[in-house]
Structure formats: structure tokens, C-alpha cells
Amino acid sequence: MSAPTAPTEDRAPDALGQGTKKSRGHQSRPPAPPLSAIARRRSLTGWAFIVPAAAIIVLVNFWPMIQALFLSLKTGRGTRLHWAEPLWLNYQRLFQDENFRLTLGTTFLYLIIQVPIMLGIAMVLANLLNAPWLRFKGFWRTAIFLPCAVGLVSYSLVFRQIFATDGLANDLLMQFGILDDPVNWLGQTGTARMVIILGLLWRWTGYNMIFFLAALQNIDRSTLEAARVDGAGGFKTFWYVTMPQLKPIILLCAILSTNGTLQMFDESFNLTAGGPGNTTMSVSHYLYNVSFRNSPNFGYAAAISYAILIIVAILAAIQMKVGDKRD
Numbered sequence: 001m002s003a004p005t006a007p008t009e010d011r012a013p014d015a016l017g018q019g020t021k022k023s024r025g026h027q028s029r030p031p032a033p034p035l036s037a038i039a040r041r042r043s044l045t046g047w048a049f050i051v052p053a054a055a056i057i058v059l060v061n062f063w064p065m066i067q068a069l070f071l072s073l074k075t076g077r078g079t080r081l082h083w084a085e086p087l088w089l090n091y092q093r094l095f096q097d098e099n100f101r102l103t104l105g106t107t108f109l110y111l112i113i114q115v116p117i118m119l120g121i122a123m124v125l126a127n128l129l130n131a132p133w134l135r136f137k138g139f140w141r142t143a144i145f146l147p148c149a150v151g152l153v154s155y156s157l158v159f160r161q162i163f164a165t166d167g168l169a170n171d172l173l174m175q176f177g178i179l180d181d182p183v184n185w186l187g188q189t190g191t192a193r194m195v196i197i198l199g200l201l202w203r204w205t206g207y208n209m210i211f212f213l214a215a216l217q218n219i220d221r222s223t224l225e226a227a228r229v230d231g232a233g234g235f236k237t238f239w240y241v242t243m244p245q246l247k248p249i250i251l252l253c254a255i256l257s258t259n260g261t262l263q264m265f266d267e268s269f270n271l272t273a274g275g276p277g278n279t280t281m282s283v284s285h286y287l288y289n290v291s292f293r294n295s296p297n298f299g300y301a302a303a304i305s306y307a308i309l310i311i312v313a314i315l316a317a318i319q320m321k322v323g324d325k326r327d
Helices: 037-072 087-096 097-129 137-149 153-160 168-175 187-215 219-231 236-263 267-270 283-292 298-323
Strands: 010-013 019-021 074-077 082-083
Touching: 010 137, 037 074, 037 298, 087 298, 097 137, 097 187, 097 236, 097 283, 137 236, 153 168, 153 187, 153 267, 168 267, 187 267, 219 236, 236 298, 283 298
Parallel strands: none
Antiparallel strands: 010 019, 074 082
């Protein structure tokens, strides 16, 4: 009796004439593409999404910046511009322009006074609104943040009416016997600057408060409980436990507030029109006047804009160096 034979296997000839085994009942599958081809296909798909957006950003943002740099190296009036001799003539003029130095100093005065006060008030308000015992939190948060939703021109005009000679501020102060005669708030340098600072505080404190409030709600509660167990009071817990965890958001708000103040325009333009005697004018307001008032000088205006850009970049770098302690 013969032994059973093993099942036969079909052999399909390959390109070299040699047979390759093909199991009975199964069809051959096409070979999978190499991993390099898959990665290349995915990379091309990603670039297909990125390139249009990047092209728009370059066209809308960076190309005008390059054109402004070339423009800052030209001189002339209106559209009759030619290359300056020397090329840095407009930048050299910045150091000799008394109005530029005056407006830059005024802007830094707003920055030094307003930004620390605003961030301090925003931090206090955020802690109060984060307190578990506070009732009607939604109402208070909305009320404090609401000024941010008001148009810049609208609120400037409202403040201008409040602090007019016959405005609400004088009426209330005279009614309570604090003043005997109305004060020309917007006609004096000191009081006009104070009004602008008050307007900035009213407009932007709630904006920063929202950042601080969001950061406070993301703090790990176990760290606060551990501090209380160790006997730390409310102030020590806030200073040594809460504040270190808020440093990144404090740094962000400081940079945003600094950049916004250095580029401030609406308050100076709508509240005081830069007066009296340009003493309340911001540097961005002066840039507007050089560009579009009297005899336009676009080359010098472009140089002023680049000076603002350089100052903003330097201050942001300093704040990042001082505030960010990460390795």
C-alpha cells in the first residue's frame, strides 16, 4: 500500500524563469508601497494645505514690511520720492526731531504708569471673581469685561464728554464740594494725560482680568491645600504658591499691554487730539500726522514705524529674558 502523497503546489514562473510557490486557493497581492513613498505623499499633502496660507501671510504681512523698509530709505513729499543721501537720512532725523522725542516720551509715560496699575487691578479682580464665596459671578465677570466690547472711538468720545468743562466729572465734583470752579481737564497737560490713562485703565483692565482668571482656574488645587496644611496664610499662599504658577500668563499680559500702549492711537486722537501743544500725543498719532496731515512725508513716516517696531521688539525681548526663567 503506497504512502499518501503531499499536496502539490503550483509554481508560477517569475521574470527570471524560476518558479515561485503559490499556495492553492490564494491569489497574489500587489506589493505594498515603500514607507518612503507613503511619507513623501503625506508630506506633499501637508504642504498643499500650508503653502496657500503661508503665501497669503507673506503677501499680506511680510511683503508690506519689506516695502516699508525700502520706503524708509527714501525722501521727498507726496509720491515724488527718491533715494535719500545718505540712505539712513530719515533715521538720523529721528534723533533731531523734537516732536518725535516728545511723543515718544509721552508714550513711555503712559506705559510706565498705566501698565503696572492695570495689571495689578486685573490681578485683584481676578482673585475676587475666583473666590468660591462670591455670588453672581457671571454678572460681575460680564460687567468688568464689557468695556472691551465697546468701540475705541465710542468710548473715547464718551470720556471726552464726561471730562468736558461742563461735563459729568465737574458737575459731580462741584456738587460734593470738592471743586469750587470747573476744571478744564482736557486743556491742561497733566489732567489731559490723566484722562487718557483713566480711559486706558477702563478699557483694558477687564481684558487682562480674563487672562488671569483663566490661569487661576487652571491652578492645581492640591498645591493650595498643601500650603494651607503647612500653615501658610492667604497672602503667603498667593505670593509663594499662586504667583509662581501665574508667571507665564503675567508675562504674556505684560508683553501684550506694552505693545498695545506703544502703538496707542485712538485715545490720543479722539480724546485730546494730541493737545495741548502735542503734550498728550502718542508716537503712533504723530506717525499718522506725518503720513496724512499737512504735507505727507511717507519716507520719514516709514522710518518712525520701524523705530516703533524696534522699540517693541527690544522691550518684548527684555521682558522675555527677565520673566521667563525656563531652561
